[in-house]
Amino acid sequence: MPKRNLYLKTISVEEAYSKYFELLNKQNILRMDTEEVKTVDALNRITSEAIYAKCNSPLFNATALDGICVESKKTKNASEENPVILKLGIDYKIVDTGDAIKPPFDAVIMAEDVIEIDDETIKIISPVSGFENIRPIGEDIVVGEMILESNHEIKPIDIGALIAGGISKIKCYKKKTVGIIPTGDEIIDMKEDLKEGDIIDSNSYMIKSLINKTGNIGKRYDIVKDDYEMIKAKLKESISANDITIINAGSSAGTEDYTVHILREIGEVVVHGVSIKPGKPVILAIVSSKPVIGLPGYPLSAYLAFDLFVKPILSIKNDLSEEIDAISSKRLISSLKYREYVRVKVGRIEDKYIAAPLNRGAASQMSMVRADGIMIIPQNSEGIEAGEITKVKLLKNKSEIDNTLISIGSHDILMDIVSDIIARKYNNITLSSTHVGSMGGLLALKRNETIIAPTHLLDENTGIYNIAILKEMFCEGKVSLIKGFNRIQGLMVKKGNPLNIKNIEDITKYRFVNRQRGAGTRVLLDYKLKLLGIDPKRIDGYDKELSTHMAVAASVKSPYTDCGMGVKSAADSMGLDFIEVGVEEYDFAIYTKNLNDIKVQKFIEIIKSNELHDKLKKLGGYGYENVGNIVNI
Numbered sequence: 001m002p003k004r005n006l007y008l009k010t011i012s013v014e015e016a017y018s019k020y021f022e023l024l025n026k027q028n029i030l031r032m033d034t035e036e037v038k039t040v041d042a043l044n045r046i047t048s049e050a051i052y053a054k055c056n057s058p059l060f061n062a063t064a065l066d067g068i069c070v071e072s073k074k075t076k077n078a079s080e081e082n083p084v085i086l087k088l089g090i091d092y093k094i095v096d097t098g099d100a101i102k103p104p105f106d107a108v109i110m111a112e113d114v115i116e117i118d119d120e121t122i123k124i125i126s127p128v129s130g131f132e133n134i135r136p137i138g139e140d141i142v143v144g145e146m147i148l149e150s151n152h153e154i155k156p157i158d159i160g161a162l163i164a165g166g167i168s169k170i171k172c173y174k175k176k177t178v179g180i181i182p183t184g185d186e187i188i189d190m191k192e193d194l195k196e197g198d199i200i201d202s203n204s205y206m207i208k209s210l211i212n213k214t215g216n217i218g219k220r221y222d223i224v225k226d227d228y229e230m231i232k233a234k235l236k237e238s239i240s241a242n243d244i245t246i247i248n249a250g251s252s253a254g255t256e257d258y259t260v261h262i263l264r265e266i267g268e269v270v271v272h273g274v275s276i277k278p279g280k281p282v283i284l285a286i287v288s289s290k291p292v293i294g295l296p297g298y299p300l301s302a303y304l305a306f307d308l309f310v311k312p313i314l315s316i317k318n319d320l321s322e323e324i325d326a327i328s329s330k331r332l333i334s335s336l337k338y339r340e341y342v343r344v345k346v347g348r349i350e351d352k353y354i355a356a357p358l359n360r361g362a363a364s365q366m367s368m369v370r371a372d373g374i375m376i377i378p379q380n381s382e383g384i385e386a387g388e389i390t391k392v393k394l395l396k397n398k399s400e401i402d403n404t405l406i407s408i409g410s411h412d413i414l415m416d417i418v419s420d421i422i423a424r425k426y427n428n429i430t431l432s433s434t435h436v437g438s439m440g441g442l443l444a445l446k447r448n449e450t451i452i453a454p455t456h457l458l459d460e461n462t463g464i465y466n467i468a469i470l471k472e473m474f475c476e477g478k479v480s481l482i483k484g485f486n487r488i489q490g491l492m493v494k495k496g497n498p499l500n501i502k503n504i505e506d507i508t509k510y511r512f513v514n515r516q517r518g519a520g521t522r523v524l525l526d527y528k529l530k531l532l533g534i535d536p537k538r539i540d541g542y543d544k545e546l547s548t549h550m551a552v553a554a555s556v557k558s559p560y561t562d563c564g565m566g567v568k569s570a571a572d573s574m575g576l577d578f579i580e581v582g583v584e585e586y587d588f589a590i591y592t593k594n595l596n597d598i599k600v601q602k603f604i605e606i607i608k609s610n611e612l613h614d615k616l617k618k619l620g621g622y623g624y625e626n627v628g629n630i631v632n633i
Contacts, residue, residue, distance in 0.1 A: 010273035010280060013308060020270050020284040021312065021427075029289055030313065032173040039162045042154045044215035045172040046314075050420040051148045055166035056554055057141035060100045064133050068092040068114055068122070069105040075127040088120040101134055103559055108133035131544060131560070138554030140359075141165045144573035145550055146416040147369065149423040153214070161369050176216045176314060179238030179245040180204045183259070184297070185226045187249070203248050203302050207295070210306055214314050232262045239287050244313060246306075249297035259283060259294045267292065279304040312427065324401075326355035326392040328375065329408065329434075329449045334383040343371035345432045346392060347406035347451070354449045355392050356408060356434040372396050372404070372432065387447065400430065405599040407433045408450035409441020410520050411548040412586060413569055414485065414622070415454065417615050421606050429599055435548055439518030445589055446473055451600065453589040456487070456520035460527050465585035470633045480595060481631040482588040482604060485616070486623030488568040489524055490581040492556045497577045501563055504528050504581065510562035512541035513555045521549070524584060525565050550574070568621025583623070592632065604628050 011019075024030050034048040063069060070092045078084040086092045095101070095108060107128045115123045141147065147165050148158060154172075162170065182204040190200050201223055208218035219242060224234045231247075238245040247259055260283055263269050267287030272294075274282050279301040283294030291313050295302040326346060334340045344355040355375055373392040377384060384390050394401065405422075407415065419431040436444070441453035459468035470479055493501050499510055504525075515521040529536060536542045541561065546552050549570035555561045557574050571578040594600055606612055608628040616622040 010275040011271065012275055016271045016274045016282075016284065017309070017312075020309070023270055023286065024291060024313070027286070027289055029286065029291060032176075034171050035174050036169050037172050039159060039167050039170055042159060042162075042170055042172060043156060044213060045154050045170075045175075046215065047148050047150055047152045047154065048171045048173050050146050050150050050416075051162065051165075051167055051170055053141045053143050053145050053147055053165035053167070055141075056138035056143055057164040058135055058137060058139060061102075061131075061137050061558060061560060062135045063095045063097060063099050063101055063108045064135050065108065065110050066096050067094075067108050067110040067133070069095045069099075069101050069108050070128065071104050072107040072128050072130045072132070075107070075109075075124060078124050078127045080125045083115070083123040083125045085117070085121060085123050088122075092122070106130050106134070106560060130541070136546075136551075136555055136560075137558045138551055142548075142550040142554045142574075144413070146420065149416075149420045151423050151427070155369075158369050172215075176243040177241070178211045178216060178218050178310075178314075179242035180207050180211075180218055180220045181231075181234050181238055181245065181247045182221070182223045182249070183226065183231060183247060184223070184249050187223050189223065203295070203297070203299055206299065207246060207248065207302065207306060210303075211310075211314070214311065216314055226258065228258045228262065231258055232266065235262060235287070235292070236266065239290055239292065242290075244290065244310070245287075245292045246295060246310065247292065248295050248302060263287065263292060263294070274305075274308075276304065276308070279308075282309065284309060322398060323391055323393050324353050324373075324398065325389050326353035326373075326375070327449065328384045328386060328388050328390055329354055329356045329444055329447075330436075331386045332357055332375075332377065332384045334377045334381055340377040342375040342377060344373050344375045344392060345370065345406075345434055346372040346394065346396075346401050347404040347432050348402045349406065349448060349451060353392070353401065354406060355390070356406075356432070356449075358434075372401060399428075403428050403599065404430045404432045405452070405597075405603055406450045407431060407441075407452045407454060407588075408436055408444040409452070409454035409589075410438040410456055410586065411435035411550075412454065412485075412487070412567065413550065413573065413619065414612070414616060417612060418603070418606055421609070421611060422602065425606075426602060429602055431603070437516055437519035437547075438523070442469065442473060442589060445479075445591070448591075451590065451594055451597065452482070452603070454484070454586065455589050456524075456584045456586045458520070458524050458527055458584065460530070466587050466589070467631070467633060470589060474633065477632070478591060479633050480590055480592045481633060482590060482595075482607075483626040483629040483631060484585070484587040484607065485627060486583050486625065487586045488578075488580055488582075488621040489521060489565065489584050490568060490571075491563050491579040492553055492566050492571040492574075492576045493563045493579065494556065495575055495577055497579075499562055501579065503579065504532060505534065507563055508534060508538045510540070511560065512539050513544050513546060513552055513561045513564040514542055515549075515552065515565065516545040516547050519547075520584065520586075521565050521567075524582070528581065569616070569619040572620050578621075595630065 182201045186199045187201045211218035263285040269285045271284040281296050282305040285292040343358045373394045415433040422431050438455040438457045444450045445453040457469045549566040552564040552566045553570040553574035556564045
């Protein structure tokens with residue numbers, strides 16, 4: 001009597017994955033070679049290293065709409081009672097969306113707000129502020145900013161962002177060849193004259209398409225009948241010729257399901273049977289130091305098993321999409337006229353999902369690159385309140401979201417580097433970093449909407465960083481501080497310091513750019529101004545706010561700004577000169593109960609690592625004395 005494959009015990013997906021991939025890694029089977037490819041040809045390829053922008057986007061200060069560009073100071077007193085008259089070529093220029101804005105013009109008035117007197121004369125009845133309706137240089141992408149991390153599957157939107165960032169070639173993993181063997185006496189190729197009992201082989205073509213979609217190469221073999229020796233011969237042929245082999249059907253409990261017996265004869269069966277429905281009879285094996293996967297015969301079972309076990313071997317993340325309920329971390333105001341699709345970062349905290357909205361601008365490619373999901377604000381809705389539950393359509397598998405470490409708070413380029421190291425070292429953990437300033441991060445932590453909150457808030461009374469504000473905002477014993485990095489803060493100025501700016505007092509004489517309210521850099525500046533008795537109203541540009549150090553650096557490099565406050569690493573990245581103001585402490589606030597979270601433990605391991613410290617030494621401006629130490633508040 002033919003022998004049946006009776007597997008009485010199946011194991012969980014997690015256990016199957018762990019057993020199989022631990023063995024693949026141990027035998028160095030998952031090692032991948034790399035090659036350089038043109039960006040325009042990189043769709044669906046996998047990055048082998050992080051990719052950083054080589055140019056800003058936009059490359060210049062550009063008008064955001066059709067209208068006229070003016071000098072904002074000339075519009076200061078405009079009103080209905082006292083309209084301001086402007087002359088073409090002297091006081092204003094006509095501009096279309098995307099045109100460069102050059103000195104002395106520093107603002108744009110939309111065409112609808114201009115009252116025409118004659119062909120060369122107009123009047124306006126309301127003032128415009130500096131940089132109003134202008135997209136500043138580097139608004140979307142800044143030189144030195146990470147566009148894509150390692151092990152990222154390149155999507156069409158990514159190619160647009162790479163090109164906008166000046167990237168013409170990238171390093172990717174080489175394509176793998178995957179042999180696909182369809183088996184079964186009842187299986188036939190597609191033909192016109194079908195008869196009862198025929199089963200068309202559709203699985204192998206679906207699997208080949210899935211493989212080709214990942215940027216790898218699927219090689220389909222002819223159907224093999226249910227014959228032990230024929231199947232064994234074809235398996236050996238495929239294993240010899242390809243990096244990976246998939247054999248479809250023959251993995252279940254039928255008397256002619258020979259696959260598992262053959263694989264045990266010629267190699268090692270690591271797993272046979274996983275507790276998923278559909279897809280239970282999947283086989284995970286290794287033959288001649290190459291992965292061999294037996295997929296079940298039912299199409300949905302084959303698809304699910306492929307997504308769970310084959311894609312990770314190809315360094316492709318699962319793409320099963322679903323809709324979840326998530327809490328918005330931010331209030332979003334929306335027009336009643338439109339259904340709005342807001343790109344969000346998503347992470348899980350305990351039993352709830354948190355959605356942190358990204359840049360909503362139509363020109364922002366990077367918000368799509370960074371997005372984990374899409375939040376939909378319905379038509380006829382005025383928006384979503386912070387803390388409100390809303391629907392989010394995931395762009396990633398939920399298991400990826402569950403394994404995301406959420407960081408909301410102060411910006412530093414080191415968070416990009418940490419994110420990339422995590423992506424390379426831990427296939428199942430990612431870091432989601434959203435920049436809202438130190439205070440914004442602590443408020444998110446207080447609402448339990450983030451795991452860690454990067455912060456560098458100075459206490460004006462003691463001169464100590466972070467501890468005082470945490471004691472003020474949180475109950476004793478509830479929160480801790482993971483010590484981070486000492487950072488050198490100061491004034492960024494143009495290369496060569498042509499204006500000979502020497503200290504904080506000098507910024508009252510020149511055009512300044514500031515960080516947003518609640519940012520630790522803004523708090524430090526205000527503290528220094530208070531000590532010096534300088535009224536912020538004396539500073540031209542004090543109210544001009546940017547959300548990251550890199551954006552400030554890009555602005556200083558432009559013709560419109562003379563100086564800005566930020567960290568030394570950002571100044572060095574943009575080729576600027578730097579005037580040190582002081583050393584601050586950039587730490588990570590966290591609820592004490594979350595310190596044992598495996599994602600947090602890996603984060604601490606990385607911030608203490610020589611790999612990160614070596615990268616930061618190249619950037620300059622960091623100290624590492626107490627990194628990773630825990631301070632209980």
